[in-house]
Amino acid sequence: MKFNPNLQFDQQHIWHPYSAIGANHPVFKVTAAQGVYLTLEGGQPLIDGMASWWSVIHGYNHPVLNQALQQQIAQFSHVMFGGLTHQAAIDLAKILIEITPAPLQSVFFADSGSVSVEVAMKIAIQYYLSQGYPDKHKFLTIKRGYHGDTFGAMSVCDPEQGMHALFKGILAQQYFIAAPQAGFDQTDVSQDIMAMEQYLEQYHQNICAVILEPIVQGAGGMRFYSPHYLAKVRQLCDQYQVLLIADEIATGFGRSGRLFACEYANISPDILCVGKALTGGYMTLAATLTTEKISQAIRQNPPHVLMHGPTFMANPLACRVALASIQLLLQSNWQNNVQMIAKELQQGLAPCLELEQVAELRVLGAIGVVELKQAVDMKTIQALLVKHGVWVRPFGRLVYVMPPYIISKVEIQTLTQAMLKVIAKI
């Protein structure tokens, strides 16, 4: 590549996700983004297979979302949320309560997915603490999970294969059981659920909540598991008086084929985290929702308030664009789009199963995962994918995509053909 002083500055001074300053990790400079396309400096268009990590569900530079933001900017861009409120927050909370599973009635607006997980964990601890159960402060979770990069969230990520294994000795110690082996279509989960039951029976006096990603485990391995497992976990949580936290930061807003992945198991969690696609990928915003039972227990017992409150809580721009994004989603034919994407990904990627280097192909909703037998060299494979005109960012043994819902059949075919060609070369 030609010498580029901007990219050199970037490399020497700016951290990117999980990167090193000064290392030779190439980054590509984006100069425009429109619909399903990213344009790189120099003019090369790329079909975006990542939706900027699950979030850009309507595509880039959407006129409706742009307008929502412009209108809010013309009114005001931010006000503190302590003692003040605004219409965008009220309308967004209303619609979130309406579309999430029924008993969720209380909304906390957080700055990012990780923060919403911290808040969910704090709510669970405070719920039991304030009712006189100080020993119920630990979490039970399944391995291969990913819940974020902050310290509480890190403590419930997979402790060995996850991204935070380095900090194992420093993090709060939680309870981990094996990730369910029963795949999405399997109904017999008796083996998988045994460990959950044993741990709950033995440790429920110390456990305030089970936390997991419903149906789709994202960054911890891109695994899909049986809704029957989730339904059983819900039953066990009730039986042992432990709360259930569903982290739908990746799965929320239609990605799995249901508006929320919990719907596959017909359950509702006690606490729900949403983020990523919440604003259609425009701004950082997340939310933690709980039942009235939980919010009232917190109100009725000292200190009588939930002990959390970020500076930029419920930022009006973020709330306004989130509201517009959800309305756009609900007005669209997203179920059909997601179904079409699932079908095309399955068909387009199926030939990869003939390749020696491929271990498994998994598709659910608008998520396609090719699991390889060996980890890829990200630098090489990323450059090849870009050469083939697509933006896909593999990690470890996984080459996976979750495109914007507006992607066309032909664009998916281009995307999957590029993936096949590149996987065949490695």
Ligand SMILES: *Cc1c(COP(=O)(O)O)cnc(C)c1O
């Ligand atoms: C991305 C993600 C998070 C963390 O969200 P951030 O906005 O990156 O802090 C938490 N849980 C799940 C399931 C995620 O996919």
